[in-house]
Amino acid sequence: MGNKKGIILSGAIVGLISVLLVKLGNPMNxxxxxxxxxxxxxxxxGLHRAEVVxxxxxxxxxxxxxxxGMAMFSKEFETKGGSSPFTxxxxxxxxxxxxxxxLGCPLRMVLRLAGGDLNALFGIAGFxxxxxxxxxxxxxxxxxxxSYKLSKAEGFMFPAVFAGLFxxxxxxxxxxxxxxxxxxxxYAPIFFALAAxxxxxxxxxxxxxxxxxxxxxxxxxxxTYLLSGFVAILVFALIGNMAFGFFKLGFAEQPVxxxxxxxxxxxxxxxxxxxxxLGGCPLRQLILAGEGNTDSAVAVMGMLVGAxxxxxxxxxxxxxxxxxxxxxxxxxxxxxxxxxxxxxxxxSSKVEMKGDVKxx
Amino acid sequence: MVKVDARGVSCPxxxxxxKNAAKNxxxxxxxxxxxNTAKSNVERFLKNSGYKSISFSSQGDxxxxxxxx
Numbered sequence: 556m557g558n559k560k561g562i563i564l565s566g567a568i569v570g571l572i573s574v575l576l577v578k579l580g581n582p583m584n585x586x587x588x589x590x591x592x593x594x595x596x597x598x599x600x601g602l603h604r605a606e607v608v609x610x611x612x613x614x615x616x617x618x619x620x621x622x623x624g625m626a627m628f629s630k631e632f633e634t635k636g637g638s639s640p641f642t643x644x645x646x647x648x649x650x651x652x653x654x655x656x657x658l659g660c661p662l663r664m665v666l667r668l669a670g671g672d673l674n675a676l677f678g679i680a681g682f683x684x685x686x687x688x689x690x691x692x693x694x695x696x697x698x699x700x701x702s703y704k705l706s707k708a709e710g711f712m713f714p715a716v717f718a719g720l721f722x723x724x725x726x727x728x729x730x731x732x733x734x735x736x737x738x739x740x741x742y743a744p745i746f747f748a749l750a751a752x753x754x755x756x757x758x759x760x761x762x763x764x765x766x767x768x769x770x771x772x773x774x775x776x777x778x779t780y781l782l783s784g785f786v787a788i789l790v791f792a793l794i795g796n797m798a799f800g801f802f803k804l805g806f807a808e809q810p811v812x813x814x815x816x817x818x819x820x821x822x823x824x825x826x827x828x829x830x831x832x833l834g835g836c837p838l839r840q841l842i843l844a845g846e847g848n849t850d851s852a853v854a855v856m857g858m859l860v861g862a863x864x865x866x867x868x869x870x871x872x873x874x875x876x877x878x879x880x881x882x883x884x885x886x887x888x889x890x891x892x893x894x895x896x897x898x899x900x901x902x903s904s905k906v907e908m909k910g911d912v913k914x915x
Numbered sequence: 916m917v918k919v920d921a922r923g924v925s926c927p928x929x930x931x932x933x934k935n936a937a938k939n940x941x942x943x944x945x946x947x948x949x950x951n952t953a954k955s956n957v958e959r960f961l962k963n964s965g966y967k968s969i970s971f972s973s974q975g976d977x978x979x980x981x982x983x984x
Contacts, residue, residue: 558959587924629951631950631951635923637939638923638924640924666920675953693927693928693931694931698924698928699925701923701924702923702925703920703923704976763952763955763956768926768927772927772930775927775934776927776930776933776934776960777963778959778960778963778965780959834925834926835926836929850925
């Protein structure tokens with residue numbers, strides 16, 4: 556129980572910081588959204604030209620640097636990689652496309668519910684369904700194979716890239732895009748956003764906060780540790796939203812959301828399934844990448860490219876609804892994830908050999 | 916005693932391997948992991964599965980989690 560206090564407190568802080576970020580300028584229910592913010596960064600550096608979602612989000616930079624700093628401080632920084640990197644890249648794309656059809660990562664899904672957006676319920680149902688699908692494959696022996704220790708320099712690359720992004724944000728050269736209207740034009744002051752990211756990055760590194768892990772561990776191991784962080788975010792964001800008068804219960808006219816229940820469900824199912832196979836939600840991938848896990852760094856790059864593709868090909872939803880292209884993409888990516896999940900199942904005897912499980 | 920080598924595999928596989936090894940309820944389990952996350956996840960799982968005495972030792976860069984009923 557003593558252990559759980561840390562993650563509940565962290566979840567509470569993440570929930571409250573998220574509401575505060577909205578108060579200070581972020582779009583509604585988007586205090587902290589990994590999918591939306593990576594999408595904005597993709598736009599900020601010109602990988603897509605959707606003019607309403609372009610901004611280099613300092614929150615994400617803070618998350619990475621905070622996790623990096625905390626890992627260095629607690630001597631947990633360890634460079635490793637080589638566990639099916641390109642497969643992880645593709646899964647990153649699938650998770651992002653699914654999240655952008657729903658309009659939010661698993662973290663924003665919880666924040667949307669905490670703001671009274673009931674469409675998030677279909678997202679959560681889909682998310683759980685996707686996780687259950689992933690668990691079926693995990694239990695069958697799904698594995699992206701082991702990772703290996705790599706040189707420290709390799710692990711420093713990812714945090715260095717994000718430090719570089721911060722330099723670009725501050726210098727604001729003409730080739731960097733800033734939205735003049737829409738969600739990308741709404742943001743909290745840079746240094747507050749950076750500090751918020753740093754705090755959440757430190758806490759998430761320390762507690763291993765993970766939205767996918769919460770439900771996965773409950774189902775697989777009857778373990779409620781990670782789930783308690785998930786619930787704490789929901790409860791405290793709800794309290795914060797009530798306090799600031801942001802809470803608005805209903806389905807219609809919710810901020811940066813659409814009411815298509817089926818596609819909210821399917822989008823999040825795809826994101827949940829892909830995330831289980833990756834070993835963690837988009838937030839967790841960012842934190843792991845900050846800790847030196849270059850497999851997660853590759854997954855994040857997949858998300859970045861997935862975001863760019865989503866907007867270049869018109870896959871991402873908008874408050875007007877889901878696009879036909881987005882629907883086709885989700886179906887195709889379900890098939891892709893199914894192929895990935897099936898091809899990476901090791902026969903149980905083989906798992907034991909590779910994992911060196913010796914019984915006796 | 917049942918031994919599990921869970922080095923190099925990512926979340927949640929260390930716990931999954933431990934779960935498989937704990938299936939027949941052995942009196943003692945030893946799990947080798949290579950990072951702190953796996954170490955605390957495996958520890959939590961073993962505690963939840965009724966192993967009372969859990970100890971840790973280092974083996975180079977790796978951790979050995981030993982659990983007894």
